[in-house]
Amino acid sequence: MMKTVVIATKNKGKIKELLEEFTGLPIKVRSLDEFSDLPTAKENGDSFAENALIKAKFYSQQTGMACIADDSGLEIDALNKRPGIYSARFAGEASDDQANNHKMIDELNNVHCVESSARYKCALVFYDVNGKIFQTEGICEGTIKIVPSGVNGFGYDPYFYLSDKKSMAQLSIREKQIISHRGEAVCKMKKLLAGYLL
Template sequence: MKKIVIATKNQGKVREMREALSHLPVEVVSLKEFGELPDAVENGTTFAENARIKAEFYREKTGCACVADDSGLEVEVLGGAPGIHSARFAGFHADDATNNQKLLEELQKAGVKESPADYRCALVFADTDGTVFTSEGRCDGIVRMVPRGENGFGYDPYFYTKDYPDRTMAEISFAEKDKISHRGRALREMVRRLEEYLK
């Protein structure tokens, strides 16, 4: 049975991947099972490049096939920012609150109360034989300066989805979010690719 390492320290993401791949002949494990590993240096210029850097880095470190993701928010009026810097928008030790504060400040500077925006996600699978493939997902919407909802994380309370225009990503249920989210879309595509690959 092929072992696939999910290159994240986020146990929620590992659970999600384990569930999505449960029908395949694979054993899904997390980075935690390999002790203290260094962080990959994500110096790519796109989500796909950063996901690939992570997948290949941890494939070398663990000797196993790896799946890695990179995702973030792109705001039109901010020229696509925060983009690949979404997790560190307000600085290296930023958290959701400081990142959201920075988002509001930047919208204010731009003189707008809202802007078209999209969430992006890239997933990369890197096998030990050098095989690599990518899947991507996107969710369109609008960021507004009025936060709503308690679910979700990151920029979700400010992101009003195109699919549910009167609700933010933090107000929809997990099932609704999975159907329309950038991660859900990228993950379904990755599962399809892996089904083909592992035949």
């Protein structure tokens, strides 16, 4: 029996990655774009895990369906682990990837830094209408550089370099899922959901 699960994001990059990763599970995925006039969850947690739980619970209650939400972001050591939980809105509430990347480069320039150790973090939460909760997380270590490379991915990916000197934006979706923070969290979640749904 197929279970409908709402993915609590309108970010097409995230949806595409999650859709591919959850292949094989008896779930039908819907995105927030399919629901009109939904209020926006207030992400006022102090961590990725808290924000993911807030979103998953909120949109499950709003839609009456099981929900998966993630909260993820970038921690740059040279910027005291910022932008962190503010990664998606680093340049302001209505900011986009380009604005956020410009702000990141400006801040790195302000501290006279052309590259810094950094990590992507992801917290993923599944919240069902019966109150069942699963929570996983993933981390991907790398280096932020002020010179971008690659056209794939989204967010800070062109500036986030891995140990093999490739940026995250130079990877295919499959390559990215194998090593990324979200890929790690989703892989763990898929195992938990398989035990729950199959």
